[in-house]
Amino acid sequence: DTEVTQTPKHLVMGMTNKKSLKCEQHMGHRAMYWYKQKAKKPPELMFVYSYEKLSINESVPSRFSPECPNSSLLNLHLHALQPEDSALYLCASSQDPQGSRPYEQYFGPGTRLTVT
Amino acid sequence: AQSVSQHNHHVILSEAASLELGCNYSYGGTVNLFWYVQYPGQHLQLLLKYFSGDPLVKGIKGFEAEFIKSKFSFNLRKPSVQWSDTAEYFCAVKDNAGNNRKLIWGLGTSLAVNP
Numbered sequence: 263d264t265e266v267t268q269t270p271k272h273l274v275m276g277m278t279n280k281k282s283l284k285c286e287q288h289m290g291h292r293a294m295y296w297y298k299q300k301a302k303k304p305p306e307l308m309f310v311y312s313y314e315k316l317s318i319n320e321s322v323p324s325r326f327s328p329e330c331p332n333s334s335l336l337n338l339h340l341h342a343l344q345p346e347d348s349a350l351y352l353c354a355s356s357q358d359p360q361g362s363r364p365y366e367q368y369f370g371p372g373t374r375l376t377v378t
Numbered sequence: 379a380q381s382v383s384q385h386n387h388h389v390i391l392s393e394a395a396s397l398e399l400g401c402n403y404s405y406g407g408t409v410n411l412f413w414y415v416q417y418p419g420q421h422l423q424l425l426l427k428y429f430s431g432d433p434l435v436k437g438i439k440g441f442e443a444e445f446i447k448s449k450f451s452f453n454l455r456k457p458s459v460q461w462s463d464t465a466e467y468f469c470a471v472k473d474n475a476g477n478n479r480k481l482i483w484g485l486g487t488s489l490a491v492n493p
Contacts, residue, residue: 304468304483305422318480352422364410364429364472367481369422 265289266370268353274376282321285336285353294336295367296328297352305352311336338364343377350374380405380470381384382485391459392492399454401469411452412470412481413443422468430453437475439463 275281282325285294297305310318311330316339326338326349327339354367385400403409413425426437433445443454452469469484 289426302466302472302486304486307480310480366410366412366424366427368424369414371421 266353266355266368268351268370268373269375271371272374272376273345274378275340276378277345278344280339280341282340282373283338283351283353285338285370286334287355287368287370288334289355289368290333290357291355291368292333292358293356293365294330295354295356296336296338297354297369297374298347299350300353301350309338340375343375345377347369348375348377380471380473380482381409382469382482382484384467384469385485386487387485388490390490390492393407393461394458395467395491396452397456397459397463397489399467399469399489401454401484403450403469403471403482405473405482406450407469407473410472411443411445412472413437413441413452413454414470416468418465423452425467431486459489459491461491463489464491465489469473 269284273281295310296308298308299305307320308322309328314330314333325342329337350372352368352372356367357365379405383402411428414422415425416422425441426435426443428435428445436442441456443452445452467487467489470481472481
């Protein structure tokens, strides 16, 4: 199973709402990632969790709050978003990212977020 | 800072034409190299990767890429494209120094194949 699943597929939320995006993988990967992608642009890294600990935060605004409840699950909590936050939010996972061992990232289908 | 350059931003081809998409990177150490594809409305899929060994790597759907270390390049090729190859193509590089977990992405190439 090389699948990363994400829910919901689409989400429309107002600027005062609180919502969460969910991501799950069952490949035994110990690193999980959140990316933001605008149309026809490369993904922009937001957060990296390694062994369920936050290891990279790319200076993401606090209205985005990641959570890694266990090694298979990754959440992204959203609160007080702005219209410019509308984008495709991608989750990815990979094998042990520590040291210099090579690995690839597997991407989920994404959540299309629209902030109104 | 490390960077990845994809020279062709938009490519339009007819079916059966040959394809070569350029990718150059700036890092001089040991790297892992990737090509990802994103079909319209779909998620990013790994086309192929280079970690070590034979610099000519073959991926899915008839794609291949050649790593030329002296040119810091990892160009993607396909001898005969199909309409279904219409997609965004992203080159990405990960350096193997230290504890780096990041992929450095090119800006992407939008390929349109006319039937």
